[in-house]
Amino acid sequence: MATFELYRRSTIGMCLTETLDEMVSNGTLSPELAIQVLVQFDKSMTEALENQVKSKVSVKGHLHTYRFCDNVWTFILQDAIFKNEECQETVGMVKIVACDSKLLTQ
Amino acid sequence: MAATTTSTVYINVIEDVVNKVREEFLQSGVDEGVLSQLQALWEHKMMECGAICGPIERSSLPKHPGPGGSAITPVHDLNVPYEGPEEYETPTADMLFPPTPLQTPIQTPLPGTSEHSMYHLPTPSDYPTPQDSGGVPEVKPGRPSPYMASFDFFVVPSGKRKREDFPPQVPRTGYIPQQDGAGDATYDVFQSENLVYPKQSTILKLGKGVVNLRLGCEEIHALKQPLWLFFASEDYNTVNTPAGHELHATTPAVAAPTDQGGDDDDDEPPLNENDDDDLDDVEGEEPNTQHLVLAQFDKVTRTKSKWKCTLKDGIMRINSKDILFTKATGEFDF
Numbered sequence: 001m002a003t004f005e006l007y008r009r010s011t012i013g014m015c016l017t018e019t020l021d022e023m024v025s026n027g028t029l030s031p032e033l034a035i036q037v038l039v040q041f042d043k044s045m046t047e048a049l050e051n052q053v054k055s056k057v058s059v060k061g062h063l064h065t066y067r068f069c070d071n072v073w074t075f076i077l078q079d080a081i082f083k084n085e086e087c088q089e090t091v092g093m094v095k096i097v098a099c100d101s102k103l104l105t106q
Numbered sequence: 107m108a109a110t111t112t113s114t115v116y117i118n119v120i121e122d123v124v125n126k127v128r129e130e131f132l133q134s135g136v137d138e139g140v141l142s143q144l145q146a147l148w149e150h151k152m153m154e155c156g157a158i159c160g161p162i163e164r165s166s167l168p169k170h171p172g173p174g175g176s177a178i179t180p181v182h183d184l185n186v187p188y189e190g191p192e193e194y195e196t197p198t199a200d201m202l203f204p205p206t207p208l209q210t211p212i213q214t215p216l217p218g219t220s221e222h223s224m225y226h227l228p229t230p231s232d233y234p235t236p237q238d239s240g241g242v243p244e245v246k247p248g249r250p251s252p253y254m255a256s257f258d259f260f261v262v263p264s265g266k267r268k269r270e271d272f273p274p275q276v277p278r279t280g281y282i283p284q285q286d287g288a289g290d291a292t293y294d295v296f297q298s299e300n301l302v303y304p305k306q307s308t309i310l311k312l313g314k315g316v317v318n319l320r321l322g323c324e325e326i327h328a329l330k331q332p333l334w335l336f337f338a339s340e341d342y343n344t345v346n347t348p349a350g351h352e353l354h355a356t357t358p359a360v361a362a363p364t365d366q367g368g369d370d371d372d373d374e375p376p377l378n379e380n381d382d383d384d385l386d387d388v389e390g391e392e393p394n395t396q397h398l399v400l401a402q403f404d405k406v407t408r409t410k411s412k413w414k415c416t417l418k419d420g421i422m423r424i425n426s427k428d429i430l431f432t433k434a435t436g437e438f439d440f
């Protein structure tokens with residue numbers, strides 16, 4: 001199954017990375033196994049988002065920067081408003097990083 | 107509630123990862139206690155930054171988030187004994203064991219087969235090897251063979267090589283002598299000029315029709331000055347409007363040093379750091395953005411300054427809250 005490393009930058013991914021980092025540093029875990037865990041995380045996170053999440057979101061804002069490089073879109077929005085079924089959030093500056101979904105379905 | 111749902115999904119992901127790497131751990135001869143330690147540490151960190159709700163009673167309810175799951179997520183759960191010394195933001199493992207290309211999953215989705223056939227470019231390895239033809243390859247000049255393309259790379263530099271020193275405007279295969287005025291040159295003169303002063307010959311070409319080959323070295327140097335400033339203009343104070351000077355530069359008058367004063371009416375100071383956009387500086391330190399959306403895009407379109415995109419399967423960290431979505435639509439104005 002193809003996956004992205006993208007989600008490693010999320011809260012859960014960063015917490016895992018830190019955990020693995022500590023365990024490799026103190027010799028509890030080999031770097032090879034740590035990478036295996038990260039690869040499994042990529043898979044599990046992608047599956048969970050596909051199968052367990054139902055929420056829809058709309059985003060509006062001023063596009064400060066856009067970039068498309070290596071099949072990855074990066075947007076930096078100013079004064080962005082995020083809305084979903086339950087809540088609305090406003091942020092002054094937000095970065096959106098998006099990989100091409102078609103790469104996973106091939 | 108979004109927070110609860112996110113927490114539930116996160117707990118399920120942790121569970122899933124731990125279960126699926128167990129086999130690998132056992133095969134590598136690693137004690138299962140290490141895996142439990144990993145899970146505990148991971149969950150503690152997650153609770154610490156408020157991404158999952160604690161306590162997790164997994165042992166009794168392995169597939170459900172537990173009673174704490176219905177509680178409102180605290181930003182920092184003070185009931186958790188863990189006191190992490192590190193800031194949540196520090197990405198250290200990436201530096202410690204950067205993903206090797208072999209194990210980088212992003213490499214795998216990139217299609218090796220389908221795209222390869224579409225954008226097939228012949229590389230040397232695609233040509234039949236000498237072994238395929240069963241002997242030493244023989245290049246027949248009159249007939250296009252696969253070897254012809256790669257043959258060029260193996261040509262031993264010879265006298266002919268000189269032609270490649272010509273400026274790119276001159277066709278590689280045929281030399282066009284200039285016969286249109288004062289810059290007339292015979293092939294031999296031009297070629298020798300090329301060999302000795304490749305740079306100057308370029309300049310002579312630029313000023314063609316005006317400069318002739320009888321110019322002495324000093325004159326060439328004087329002429330070179332404004333042109334040089336135009337092309338690699340580092341000194342913005344000397345030449346402010348290169349476009350105007352380009353024309354002047356082709357006349358001999360510009361070779362005189364008196365022209366250096368600059369007759370420009372443009373009083374605006376040259377570009378300097380005061381002209382930098384402050385926002386661009388902020389953008390230069392991109393990781394500064396604390397609010398982050400990680401997702402996959404289905405479609406990104408633009409009409410004039412209106413951008414629209416559809417995203418899916420995303421994780422957002424907005425105002426210290428994690429929100430997951432299956433679909434997102436974005437409308438931005440640039």
